[in-house]
Amino acid sequence: MAATMQPEAVAPTTNGHNSSGRARWKYMDTLLSRPGAYTDPDDFVPGAVPIGNVEQSHVLVIGAGGLGCEILKNLALSGFKKIDVIDMDTIDVSNLNRQFLFREKDVGKPKASVAAEFVMQRVPSCKITPYVGKIQDKDEDYYMQFNVVVCGLDSIEARRWINATLVGMVDENNPDSLKPLIDGGTEGFKGQSRVILPTMTSCIECQLDMHAPRAAVPLCTLATIPRQPQHCIEWAHIIKWEEERKDLVLDTDDPEHITWLYEKALSRAQEYNISGVTYSMTQGVVKNIIPAIASTNAIVAASSCNEAFKIVTSSATFLGNPGLNNYMLYTGDSGVYTYTFEHQKKDDCPVCGNLPKDMLLNPESTLGELVESLAERPESQLKKPNLRTEEKTLYYSAPASLEESTRPNLKRKLRELLADGEDFAVSDGAFDITFRYTVRYT
Amino acid sequence: MLKIWSMKQQQQKSDAASGQTKKKKVTAAQLRVQKDLSELALPGTMKTVFPNPDDILNFTLTLTPDEGLYKGGVFNFTFAITQNFPHEPPKVKCKEKIYHPNIDLEGNVCLNILREDWKPVLNLNAVIVGLQFLFLEPNASDPLNKDAANDLMTDRDRFKRNVRSAMAGGAVKGETFDRVMK
Ligand SMILES: [Zn+2]
Numbered sequence: 001m002a003a004t005m006q007p008e009a010v011a012p013t014t015n016g017h018n019s020s021g022r023a024r025w026k027y028m029d030t031l032l033s034r035p036g037a038y039t040d041p042d043d044f045v046p047g048a049v050p051i052g053n054v055e056q057s058h059v060l061v062i063g064a065g066g067l068g069c070e071i072l073k074n075l076a077l078s079g080f081k082k083i084d085v086i087d088m089d090t091i092d093v094s095n096l097n098r099q100f101l102f103r104e105k106d107v108g109k110p111k112a113s114v115a116a117e118f119v120m121q122r123v124p125s126c127k128i129t130p131y132v133g134k135i136q137d138k139d140e141d142y143y144m145q146f147n148v149v150v151c152g153l154d155s156i157e158a159r160r161w162i163n164a165t166l167v168g169m170v171d172e173n174n175p176d177s178l179k180p181l182i183d184g185g186t187e188g189f190k191g192q193s194r195v196i197l198p199t200m201t202s203c204i205e206c207q208l209d210m211h212a213p214r215a216a217v218p219l220c221t222l223a224t225i226p227r228q229p230q231h232c233i234e235w236a237h238i239i240k241w242e243e244e245r246k247d248l249v250l251d252t253d254d255p256e257h258i259t260w261l262y263e264k265a266l267s268r269a270q271e272y273n274i275s276g277v278t279y280s281m282t283q284g285v286v287k288n289i290i291p292a293i294a295s296t297n298a299i300v301a302a303s304s305c306n307e308a309f310k311i312v313t314s315s316a317t318f319l320g321n322p323g324l325n326n327y328m329l330y331t332g333d334s335g336v337y338t339y340t341f342e343h344q345k346k347d348d349c350p351v352c353g354n355l356p357k358d359m360l361l362n363p364e365s366t367l368g369e370l371v372e373s374l375a376e377r378p379e380s381q382l383k384k385p386n387l388r389t390e391e392k393t394l395y396y397s398a399p400a401s402l403e404e405s406t407r408p409n410l411k412r413k414l415r416e417l418l419a420d421g422e423d424f425a426v427s428d429g430a431f432d433i434t435f436r437y438t439v440r441y442t
Numbered sequence: 443m444l445k446i447w448s449m450k451q452q453q454q455k456s457d458a459a460s461g462q463t464k465k466k467k468v469t470a471a472q473l474r475v476q477k478d479l480s481e482l483a484l485p486g487t488m489k490t491v492f493p494n495p496d497d498i499l500n501f502t503l504t505l506t507p508d509e510g511l512y513k514g515g516v517f518n519f520t521f522a523i524t525q526n527f528p529h530e531p532p533k534v535k536c537k538e539k540i541y542h543p544n545i546d547l548e549g550n551v552c553l554n555i556l557r558e559d560w561k562p563v564l565n566l567n568a569v570i571v572g573l574q575f576l577f578l579e580p581n582a583s584d585p586l587n588k589d590a591a592n593d594l595m596t597d598r599d600r601f602k603r604n605v606r607s608a609m610a611g612g613a614v615k616g617e618t619f620d621r622v623m624k
Pocket residue numbers: 202203204205206207345346349350351352353
């Protein structure tokens with residue numbers, strides 16, 4: 001991606017909405033108008049096609065925070081013209097050091113709309129539609145309109161949701177249903193960018209173990225056998241405060257409150273011979289602060305947008321080609337280190353591995369036996385399952401009326417109910433996901 | 443972009459070669475309704491009836507309020523769910539002709555989450571709770587049956603009397619209602 005940012009003072013008319021229109025994108029046009037060392041001759045037709053792809057691709061950016069500001073800026077300056085951005089948050093004064101699309105006057109306003117406004121002012125040819133709210137407010141019809149989704153989120157829950165949604169949308173008869181998902185993430189000096197081709201490559205659910213889970217220490221550990229300085233702080237935070245200052249609502253921005261917790265934690269740490277409790281650690285643990293570093297955001301966002309650009313233009317091999325690398329890990333705390341690798345798709349992934357899985361069944365066994373075996377399957381342990389095919393309600397544990405009318409099926413042989421190769425779906429109130437299986441008779 | 447799809451098709455070809463036959467899949471709407479049904483927590487005053495147990499997209503909900511003005515009545519609602527669910531809300535209608543400010547004489551129900559406030563994140567349980575609420579707290583502010591709403595607003599005692607006589611199969615202002623008593 002050649003730099004396409006023109007100094008506005010020098011070339012005030014080349015901002016993309018003048019008559020010639022392309023002056024601002026001169027270098028990008030040059031890049032896309034010739035084959036290069038990394039272009040695939042079968043896939044890359046230099047000229048109008050890749051240039052048009054950049055202009056016409058509808059990109060969804062999820063998150064307009066530290067990463068989102070960078071992503072929106074990068075996409076707009078790379079020539080993308082149709083962008084939607086979703087963010088539910090409003091601007092806080094502490095964002096201003098790195099979320100450079102926001103100014104002091106914007107504090108309290110929604111991030112998505114302020115970011116969209118700012119970028120559109122600088123790059124008038126780019127149309128950014130903001131949505132202030134949750135990604136969960138939107139349905140598949142909404143997500144279907146995009147060509148690429150770029151995420152700059154700090155929430156694992158939100159990532160899992162969009163991942164499951166995009167995986168679930170893939171319809172093998174509709175090429176447009178497959179939406180490449182590019183996910184950037186940062187934590188302090190570390191970050192990653194990865195490309196997911198839903199159902200084709202390892203997905204966010206497959207890669208869940210790449211996120212260190214927020215260490216929730218059992219309460220009993222905090223109360224009885226602290227081993228780390230953080231345990232002492234959590235003890236002061238969760239247990240001691242409740243005991244001694246119950247009537248006072250803890251304000252994590254009140255230095256007196258943090259000092260109180262720090263002192264309690266420190267004396268407990270001394271009691272257990274644990275070193276390392278500091279005031280700033282106390283603040284960090286209590287406020288659950290993940291330090292945000294502007295340059296980490298910039299690097300990860302650059303990589304994410306680079307992948308988006310390569311995917312829509314085919315101008316170079318992008319992350320996520322099946323069998324090739326799909327994950328770029330960045331470590332900035334000792335030099336600038338990146339490691340790019342292939343994270344393998346997991347067969348037992350509840351999201352993308354949850355595409356119908358083959359289940360070997362004896363056609364002479366009964367539905368009741370199948371239902372019992374579901375309770376024993378390690379991945380599911382479905383105690384109150386509801387099972388159906390496209391045509392038939394096989395057995396429903398609930399509601400009562402369906403239980404009653406489907407109960408006789410439990411005694412019936414599978415061959416009377418299910419055809420070889422037929423799909424069936426199993427849900428259970430205790431699980432968010434629905435398991436899907438394909439019958440394979442033995 | 444095209445390249446991704448051709449790669450996907452290649453993957454599929456190898457899947458097909460490994461002997462997979464494609465039969466009809468459980469649809470997204472069915473998956474969602476099945477999940478909603480597995481999470482349904484019906485109190486004793488409600489039950490579902492599935493005329494065709496294989497079709498979970500069409501059923502009847504029977505409501506028998508045990509408190510409030512409509513206590514002692516039996517009210518049946520048809521639920522018709524399309525393949526667009528949960529993008530579209532279920533279509534819910536009252537089978538009986540009843541005297542209720544938020545239900546018209548055709549059985550149409552005025553409940554915000556069945557129309558303007560429907561969101562795909564809402565589930566069948568939310569709709570059912572909403573219906574239950576209509577019988578406990580009929581409200582005059584968004585009426586479908588203006589006469590009933592007017593009665594409720596101006597003379598609560600008369601409204602109560604009208605509810606009782608309508609439930610018994612009587613007439614209110616010349617309009618005869620279905621008998622819905624248990
Ligand atoms: Zn997966």
